[in-house]
Amino acid sequence: MALLEVRNLQTYFFTYAGVVKAVDGVSFSVDRGEVLGIVGESGSGKSVTAMSIMRLVQQPGKTVGGEIIFDGINLLNLSDREMNAYRGKRIAMVFQDPMTSLNPTLTVGYHMMELLSRDPNLKTKKDKIDRAIELLKAVGISEPEKRLSQYPYQFSGGMRQRVMIALAIALNPDLLIMDEPTTALDVTVQAQIMELVKEIQEKYHMAVIFITHDLGVIAGFADRVMVMYAGKKVEEGDVYSIFENPLHPYTQALLSAVPKLDMDRSQRLYAIPGSPPNMIAPPPGCRFHPRCPYAMRICAKKIPIAAGTDNREVYCWKVFKEMGVVEGV
Amino acid sequence: MGRFIVRRLALMVIALWVVVTVTFFLAHMIPGGPFDREKPVPEAIKKNLEEKYHLNEPMWKQYLLYLNDIIHGDLGPSFKYPDRTVNDIIKESFPVSAQLGFWAVLMATFVGISLGSVSALHQGELIDSFSMFFAILFISLPSFVIAPIFQYIFGVKLHWLPVANWGSWKHMILPALSLALGPTAVIARLTRASMLEVLSNDYVKAARARGLSGLRVLIVYALKNALIPVVTYLFPLIAAIFTGSFVVEKIFNIPGLGRYYVTSIYNRDYTVILGVTVFYAAFLILMNLLADITYALLDPRIRYE
Amino acid sequence: MSMDIKIEELKDKSLWEPIPEEEKMGAEELTAPQVTFWGDVWRRFRKNRLAVLGLVLLVIILLFALVGPLVSPYPYDKQDYDAILQAPNLAHPFGTDYVGRDLFTRVMYGARISLAVGFLAAMVQLVIGVLYGGISGFMGGKVDEIMMRIVDIMYAIPILLIVILLMVVLGPGLVNIFLALGFFYWLGMARIVRSQILTLKEEEFVLAARVLGASTKRLLLRHLIPNAMGPVIVTVTLNIPNAIFTEAFLSYIGLGVSAPMASLGSLASDGVEYIRTAPWLMLFPALAIALIALAFNFVGDGLRDSLDPRLRR
Ligand SMILES: Nc1ncnc2c1ncn2[C@@H]1O[C@H](COP(=O)(O)OP(=O)(O)OP(=O)(O)O)[C@@H](O)[C@H]1O
Ligand code: SF4
């Protein structure tokens, strides 16, 4: 059985302007020790998916439907207190911006000790300090003893992200969710952090959900890739088949698009003609159809149904047609 | 931290010097004022003044001597009542104002912070709309409007509390409330805004994602950080409460420094106006410094500058 | 939901033809709706009930203050010893005072002064504050350093005390109040404008304009000023009640406008003495001050919320 199984997840934001269906019926699963990459343009619902799993979607957002089965238990049925026991201990998360992810008024040591006090194996203060030092060493922070008493602002961005990773793995979680952990960092630092993430994933054999804009990063790390567009999954498959043979026109566009030169590297976006849809009144049928070069009449009328083989899932009428299920068309 | 405080200290000293200098020269500009030597004043007072303010000396020397007096804490005699000095008046009446002000500040910060936090945590719910509506209402009522209304309702009509005067703790409630309501509302709004900002911060989300308890996140992550900007309002708060006390003390007939100040304005007791202005300025500037230091203590980025 | 599609339905060949551009749906929403910035602000402002209420209140108050005294049958200073301390009635909706003057007319006059003070405060902030902060932020370096030190020092001074002192020196009177307030009311604005300019200078689009060779004047007019507008307007609106309070306070302690002219502050102060016998003398001026401040606060809050870039989407 998969470690995490998300079924038909629906998370909506009830804004003044209308209901934003940020995640609209997404299903996927992650096995133990597996790395799932999630890619998609900005606003496609990647972060909201992650936050839904953590059950940390904030007002005016709400998960209104679906199931999130983690290790056999539907997280959506847990009380707040029960859910809290999962956070940090079974499922951990690393956020995009390390500059703002640590409390500026607390020392790094405080952050770590606070979390480690939930580890029943660490009885004395000395145990905890030793463990904190061990963790900081594991993420490649030199002079950890000294670093413990320092404040976040005394750390560089890359160092802070290392601290965030140390915090995330501190309680040996089964699943680690990383929401664009390198986007806010310099290119050289990005590479170092990726090295660290890979090393740690292998060492602890954790399941990882890795969210990114950067297809290059995914290619070298993920086992499987899920592509999202406008709150929906459009394609999923193992990393090789997605890169070798992208089937969905959106995935193809993502892969062939080049980063715009004038873009800040921290928000590297891929230039696909047209712009992301209005999420309050998304296009009917296939949400990608206004931008799709292959769009057919049916694409504006009906939501695509799943097409594909065992380890491949595509939501596209063109692919469906090419499979020849419907005779004569 | 050291450098920060030294800089603030320097700023305060300069500000104080500016106040003293401005008051000095303004006082000498007053037509028919205390230092207008053409003015017919009783001989005793005139002599007193000339002696005290060295009116026979050239201006710059007068100024330096005045500065010297102030540095030694001597604020001079009263212009109207030659047997009293400004220092006497302050010694007698400031403790009363300070007591009243203390309770008002305490109430404003405590109630304001609690209300603001509760509103932020229940953003958009009934309790939030309710308290924010009252906050904006009380901000729109100056203390000299609130005071007589309270006096009328709770004193004259309902007889719950004394209408005026000073003595028991009962006498303190209405004036302290009148002084505190506006600042309470300001602090509540400030806390709410700051809290909402902090709550939307990544480090709060990250703390929750680590599974810390709600109460822990609220106190250690949200409240503490949300209060940092609120601290910067402490100085304007104290200033508002003390200047508010000018009229509130008068309305409730409380023998505090504020009432003396207003009375001396009414009967143009210039030297008292001057002395008390300098005293209040010094007091408030000192409070400003304390607020700054508190701020620095709360924010490690300044503490370890 | 997508499962209830029957194969039969899909057999229609026309479904599988390329879609003409005009049949694409939701495409018009692809380009962000073309609303201007201020149109957007106004749309959000209009949705805020308290803000609209404030605006309506403000218009009504303005009408009463400007037109009211002209059409009132009683001059503000006309004493009528046959109608002393009358409770509110049809002839005198707010009653009369201890020398038989019509309180309604006097309150309208007082509101006029309050609004004039508010207007002045707004002007001082907009002219001196914006210029000072703008120059400081734009010049940067030594100039900025010195200009901001001056503001810091003035900020540390309890302003009201100096204003009181100034009023003692200058003597009571409306013009003197204007002068005394004008000295200080630009400080906060100068700081805000400066910090706005500093952040905007760092923004990419300004850098980009720079790179493209935009002149300083153009940069100022086209980029910086429009972008700094939001906080400026909000600050001005929310500071107006402060200025109005200060005038009322000064008049209350006898340093404001002199009799027989009436300001809401001096009216309230006069009324306090009659609070047991003729409470309306206190109540109506107090109510008027509160309403004016409330109106500005509602509008200011509404503006702040509708200008907040974080709420904009
Ligand atoms: N607090 C909110 N209120 C309203 N809408 C929201 C809110 N948060 C997210 N959304 C909407 O949800 C959608 C998905 O957002 P999400 O943050 O998941 O995108 P993302 O794929 O993570 O993009 P990015 O790559 O920029 O991080 C967006 O269209 C956004 O407008
Ligand atoms: S379903 Fe139609 S519009 Fe959507 S991607 Fe496939 S071909 Fe393009």
Ligand SMILES: [Mg+2]
């Ligand atoms: Mg995201």
